Amino acid sequence: MIKFNRRMFLRTAGLAALGSGWSKTAAAGTFFWKRLFSVSPRDTVLITPNDKFYIVSYDGFPEIDLAGWFLYIGGLVKKPARLTFADFYSRPSVELAATLICIDTLPGGDTISNAIWRGIPLKTLLEEVGPDPSAFDVVFHAADGYSDSIPFERAVGDNVLLAYMMNGEPLPRAHGYPLRAVVPGLYGIKNVKWITEIEVVDYDYKGYWQQRGWTDKGEIRIVSRIDNPGHYQEIQGREHTVRGLAFGGYYGISRVELSTDGGKTWNPTDLDPPLSPYAWVIWKYHWEIPAPGAYTLMVRAWDKRGQLQPTKLEQAYPAGASGYHTVVALVSS
Structure with a gap:
């Protein structure tokens, strides 16, 4: 309205x-x-500079103490994992140039930006925990209470990244510090920021915006x-x-x-x-x-x-x- x-x-x-x-x-x-x-x-x-990159959030920017932060990977997996930021930083990483755009962007709008992200492929972590054959969606849970999901088939692709750096700098707080999802081809609602948990489920998960009538595909x-x-x-x-x-x-x-x-x-x-x-x-x-x-x-x-x-x-x-x-x-x- x-x-x-x-x-x-x-x-x-x-x-x-x-x-x-x-x-x-x-x-x-x-x-x-x-x-x-x-x-x-x-x-x-x-490349969009970090201070010019568009910002849209569900409920402000959560304050996260890196010393106490960890990522839990669970749900329908054989070996649930708990990873600290040091665990992430010590692993081999990759870079990916990817454009993000808010689903609310009108023709000619400004809520679209491009950056070079560094992190770990989601596929790598999922392979380590051993997803159940019934896996359907992979859910990202955030520190601010937000959540959304992507299809399991997409999650195990080569281009979905769990990013902790943006344009050569640590991920800024406004953009998901310390860890966010970068999912090429999907609107910003699917690129969840401030991730604290990844959950593998066997059903079509409906996140915050899907419960309010927005698209589940997010293409x-x-x-x-x-x-x-x-x-x-x-x-x-x-x-x-x-x-x-x-x-x-x-x-x-x-x-x-x-x-x-x-x-x-x-x-x-x-x-x-x-x-x-x-x-x-x-x-x-x-x-x-x-x-x-x-x-x-x-x-x-x-x-x-x-x-x-x-x-x-x-x-x-x-x-x-x-x-x-x-x-x-x-x-x-």
Whole structure:
């Protein structure tokens, strides 16, 4: 539900008060809308710095004393295990570049980030404890009371990580210190932070958000975004490098196209190599602008299965938002 707050009231009141001014001249109207809805260009980078990485939490950030922390692995396993952080740190580790995105992210939203994670493959620990053949889900329990699960088949894949480092630094408190799950291809709700217990179960476990109607699968839908120009940004001259990012979840990105005429025609873009199959792609397009005016830019992407990003604009609930990100660029002479 949208809350009608003070800022929205002032904007709506401004529309009413300035409505007559909008009709006087197109220039005045353009200026008004630019001031009201303009969004600055964003930096498009391969790696999101830790202090810029998006943060969404269930109930604040728990304070964890590393000296007393341990991870318990149990449930339907032959040899339950209790591991301290020293046990984790002494084991061979791997690095994985992976993009995380909140399930509540709307087209063009900011709650998507990319990092290089270091930790231990979940598969390794599960093999050590000996899961029962009836295993169906692997449940992550967190220090703040949150929980969620992933299918057992996915948990024993090669790319699910129990991470304790982020971009070469110890995992920050806001991002799950001392241990979090990194599950490529699944929305942030499945990448549980502040893990204290891993439980193997023989049924379809429903976590905190599933009990409230959100998706259990958590599969990321294809997303693409325009970072530059910003919405209602003024562009000087007849050439501009349009750039942004695209992310295909587990399946990567094969193609990104940009429209500069509101979706009537589409143009291929240039893609930079991603850091891994599970990381976002940066795309660029050299735009030769035919004439001054207001242009509607739209972006769309395909994953490596050949699937096109959903065109229909849908809300985030219950399985993630969809639709093409659109910005208006104002080109002056």
